[in-house]
Amino acid sequence: MKRLIKADFYKLIRRRESYLLLLILCIESSVSATIPKTGHAILTDRCSISLALVLEMAFLAVILVAEKYAKGTWYAEFLSGHMRRDILISKLIVYGISALFVSGFNIGIPVIISSQMNGGEFPNGWYMVLPVFFSKLLFIHSVMTLTAIIIRKRVITLAVGSAICFSITKVSEYLLESLIPYICIPILFIAGSVLCLLLSFMVFKRA
Amino acid sequence: MSDNIIKIENLIKQYGKGSNRREVIRGLNMQLAKGDIFGLVGRNGAGKTTLLKCIAGIVLPNSGSIELFGENNPQKLYISRGKIGGIIEKPPIDEDMSAWDNLKMCAIRMGITDERIKEVLATVGLTRHGDAALKRERVKTYSLGMKQRLGIAIALLGKPELMILDEPLNGLDPEGIMWFRELVLDLNKQGVSFIISSHLLRELDEVATCYGIMKYGKIIGNVTSEELHNSGESFEEYYKKIVGVQ
Numbered sequence: 001m002k003r004l005i006k007a008d009f010y011k012l013i014r015r016r017e018s019y020l021l022l023l024i025l026c027i028e029s030s031v032s033a034t035i036p037k038t039g040h041a042i043l044t045d046r047c048s049i050s051l052a053l054v055l056e057m058a059f060l061a062v063i064l065v066a067e068k069y070a071k072g073t074w075y076a077e078f079l080s081g082h083m084r085r086d087i088l089i090s091k092l093i094v095y096g097i098s099a100l101f102v103s104g105f106n107i108g109i110p111v112i113i114s115s116q117m118n119g120g121e122f123p124n125g126w127y128m129v130l131p132v133f134f135s136k137l138l139f140i141h142s143v144m145t146l147t148a149i150i151i152r153k154r155v156i157t158l159a160v161g162s163a164i165c166f167s168i169t170k171v172s173e174y175l176l177e178s179l180i181p182y183i184c185i186p187i188l189f190i191a192g193s194v195l196c197l198l199l200s201f202m203v204f205k206r207a
Numbered sequence: 208m209s210d211n212i213i214k215i216e217n218l219i220k221q222y223g224k225g226s227n228r229r230e231v232i233r234g235l236n237m238q239l240a241k242g243d244i245f246g247l248v249g250r251n252g253a254g255k256t257t258l259l260k261c262i263a264g265i266v267l268p269n270s271g272s273i274e275l276f277g278e279n280n281p282q283k284l285y286i287s288r289g290k291i292g293g294i295i296e297k298p299p300i301d302e303d304m305s306a307w308d309n310l311k312m313c314a315i316r317m318g319i320t321d322e323r324i325k326e327v328l329a330t331v332g333l334t335r336h337g338d339a340a341l342k343r344e345r346v347k348t349y350s351l352g353m354k355q356r357l358g359i360a361i362a363l364l365g366k367p368e369l370m371i372l373d374e375p376l377n378g379l380d381p382e383g384i385m386w387f388r389e390l391v392l393d394l395n396k397q398g399v400s401f402i403i404s405s406h407l408l409r410e411l412d413e414v415a416t417c418y419g420i421m422k423y424g425k426i427i428g429n430v431t432s433e434e435l436h437n438s439g440e441s442f443e444e445y446y447k448k449i450v451g452v453q
Contacts, residue, residue: 017303072296
């Protein structure tokens with residue numbers, strides 16, 4: 001499985017689009033950080049999922065999963081002597097690590113910029129807000145994977161996956177997060193993620 | 208008598224559900240001995256590509272058994288599939304990457320060194336474009352023939368014992384077709400077996416040692432080149448007789 005993971009990372013590193021999208025994400029994060037905020041608001045704001053991050057996640061799902069269906073090139077992986085299950089697990093690992101990496105930019109840049117604008121003060125209560133952000137990220141990761149496996153087309157996966165994830169996370173931000181306790185939100189997103197991942201394995205195994 | 212590296216019994220593959228259900232492979236039986244070059248022919252929609260996909264593990268059959276290199280446990284077939292190289296429908300290429308990157312990615316997946324990449328690039332005749340171009344130019348700028356050569360290079364990377372080639376002559380120019388013929392015969396001398404699906408009967412006739420004719424998801428004709436030679440019949444004539452073409 002290590003080889004599969006290394007090969008997928010190699011692919012992401014060698015694709016020019018990866019850098020272009022990362023640049024767009026950095027610009028979006030930097031621009032958003034220049035809007036003055038203080039204390040807790042810095043992180044609360046960043047824990048809302050931006051459209052740029054959703055698109056970056058959709059792009060990763062397309063490049064790692066949907067593209068292989070669209071081009072009919074999965075067989076190269078099956079013919080390299082790896083189990084079908086390992087192939088999907090390796091993709092989920094690469095996708096997960098890449099998602100953490102890009103979200104690091106999405107959170108890190110604004111926090112650093114905003115903190116510097118506020119005299120280097122680090123926002124309070126980060127431990128309350130970050131679980132919400134990362135559970136949402138996990139949810140997007142699993143929904144995008146499932147969408148890519150079911151739809152199997154690049155552009156449609158990008159559009160449908162982004163639309164589903166962006167609307168669910170926005171509904172959560174505007175409705176759910178003001179109504180229910182913070183602790184419940186990550187639990188809901190994690191439960192949704194587990195469900196989507198199980199469905200992904202079922203669909204992928206049935207080819 | 209050589210050992211069978213492929214043994215398929217009562218293979219059935221259906222696509223769709225309910226009223227949309229379509230049986231593409233209908234109780235197919237097939238055997239391939241080590242060292243054989245098996246020419247698979249049949250009309251469009253006969254089920255050739257689906258059969259190759261079942262062998263490669265891309266699609267899972269609804270019933271029947273597939274034995275590869277003596278292994279028939281479906282849970283362990285993935286190990287045997289590591290001994291197969293191939294091109295099925297399209298070469299497994301990422302066109303947004305360079306030829307070198309495509310090969311490197313597959314080499315990482317299979318645990319193969321850069322030396323082997325250089326070897327296969329030389330074998331398929333892509334080195335004449337220069338190392339720098341191979342590492343820099345995206346595959347999307349390549350001609351169909353060059354993409355096909357790159358696909359064959361990827362298939363050869365893992366030193367396969369069996370090559371599955373679906374329409375391998377697509378996009379190859381006359382020189383490329385001659386090169387391909389020599390490559391197949393040369394690899395076959397080294398012990399590599401082949402399943403070649405093609406519509407070009409005369410080209411197939413130049414290399415194949417046995418043939419299977421598919422119709423409606425079944426192999427309806429099975430003949431060796433020796434049997435054809437003894438009967439004085441060409442493969443084209445045999446094909447017409449079996450399929451019922453006037």
